[in-house]
Structure formats: C-alpha cells, structure tokens
Amino acid sequence: MSTLSHVNAQGEASMVDVTEKAVTQRQARAQGFITMKAETLALISDGQMPKGDVLAVARIAGIQAAKQCANLIPLCHPLMLSKVAVDFEIDHANRRIAITSLCKLAGQTGVEMEALTAVSVAALTLFDMCKAVDPGMQIDGIRVLEKQGGKTGHWQSEAADD
Template identity: 55%
Template sequence: MSRLSHINEAGDAVMVDVSDKAVTARTAVAEGFVAMAPETLALVTTGEAKKGDVLAAARLAGIMAAKRTHELIPLCHPLAITKASVDFETSADPCGIAVTAEVKVSGQTGVEMEALTAVSVACLTIYDMLKAADRGMVIGPVQLVAKTGGRSGTWRAAPASTKD
C-alpha cells in the first residue's frame, strides 16, 4: 500500500487537496443490517412501535447524517450532495431490517463516507426507536457496496458468502 493520503511527509494529518481533481459524477452505495427478535420486527411492520414510525425517523436521520458527514468524520470535505436516499427491506430470516443508502455528487471527491455515515446513523436510529422493546439488537455488518466516478472509476464489493 502506498502512503496514506491524509498524512503528509512530516507525519501530520491533513485534508487532501482536491483542487486539481476533475469534477465528475460520483455515486456510492452502502448497506447495513439491524438484527432483532421477530416480535421487535413486528412492531415496525405493524406500526405499533411506541416512539412512532421507525423507518421514517431512520430515513430522515440517515439523509441528515449524509449531509453532515464532514462535521462528524475528521478531514472529510464538505460536499454539495445532489442525492441522498435511505431505503429499508425487512427480513424474516435473518430477522431484521436491511438498510441501503445511495449518495450522489458532482464533485472532486467521492461520497463513500457519506453513504456509510447515512447507513450507520439510520441503523442507530432504528436501534434507538426500538431499544425499549429489544436491547439485544445487533447492528452490522455495515459496508460499502459500490462506488462510481473519480480517478479510480467503478468499484463493487464481492458478494458476501454469509448472505446465502
């Protein structure tokens, strides 16, 4: 591996200078999963969670998190995001909620961190909204699924063997 881009020759942490990079369309997709008991998932699907609409709250939290990633992750560039979406799919086996985020920008740096942050915060919000019913929920894995644009082009994660 070559030297880290966020460390200068003196070993100091620095924000990468992207001013000479071309503006390109960039997209990133990330996913996560919140595993829970079937009774907890039923609270979501029937709309009976005491704190309200779990998925609506998690969707808004994830989108807001994508927009504020530069405030949460050191050395991330503030970006004029053109799209941030968070979607959910319930699952009986394994029991839980799959979370997917897609983030787009036309810019000089990618949006992988924004997509990962959106998924992470959406998963945390699901946990928060349901923790009174099920403190044993497990979040993870959270991972980048795909990215496009920029100098490195397109990248896709290998299919996970644990998702058979």
C-alpha cells in the first residue's frame, strides 16, 4: 500500500509539497445529480421557480466555489484557475438535473477537488433555492468523470451511470 500524501513522517496532517513538480496543463470534469418532484423540475425548466432563475444562480455559486476550494478544504493548494464551467442538463424522465463542471489550469497540482466542489455547491444552491417547494430533493452521484495532466496523464471514470 502506498503512503498517504497528506501525512508527514510523524503522522501529522501536512500539505503536499509540489515545489518540484512540473507545471503542466491540467483539467478535471466532475458530475453530480439532484433529484426532485416532477413538478419542481417543471418549475425550474419553465423559469417559474419563486426565487427566480435558480440555474443561473447555481452556476455562479459553483464557479465561485471552485475558486474558494482551498479555503474550504484544509490541505488543498490555492490554485490559479484559468477556466471554470458549470453546466446543467434537465432530465425529465428521471426527475433530476445533472450538474457537470470543468476546471482547468496550468499548474503543479490537479484540479479534481475544485471540480467536485463546483458540482457540490451548485447542487446545494439548487437545493437551497428550491427547498420551500420541494424539501425532499436528493443530491447524489458526485464524482470525478475525468482528469488530464500531471504525471498520471489522462484518467477517465469507468462507471457509466450518466
């Protein structure tokens, strides 16, 4: 088993030293879902949610969250993101919204945590803005879909639960 990268020789939490790592183009895509009543999904897709355009607000929240990742997760490096995108796909058949994020940079460490944070906060924002109409919504399936760059190169999820 490999050693844990966020623990030093004394067993204490430690930020990984990336000083000697090469700067490479890196990107990560993540996805998650929020499931709700069909009526709630119709209100969102028709732009009739009482709090306004919830998808626009959730998009901004997700982008902002990716930029704040190092402030939220203690051992994450603060990164100079060059691109953050958050997108939504309404799936009426399954009564859910798929949330995807893309984060990019040229740097010494990956952007998986930023992509996951973007999806998570976008989902939480949708929940917050719709909870008065549908408090039983469920957030799930948050995962990394793909990452590129660094010494491990290209990695893609094998799960096909899209």
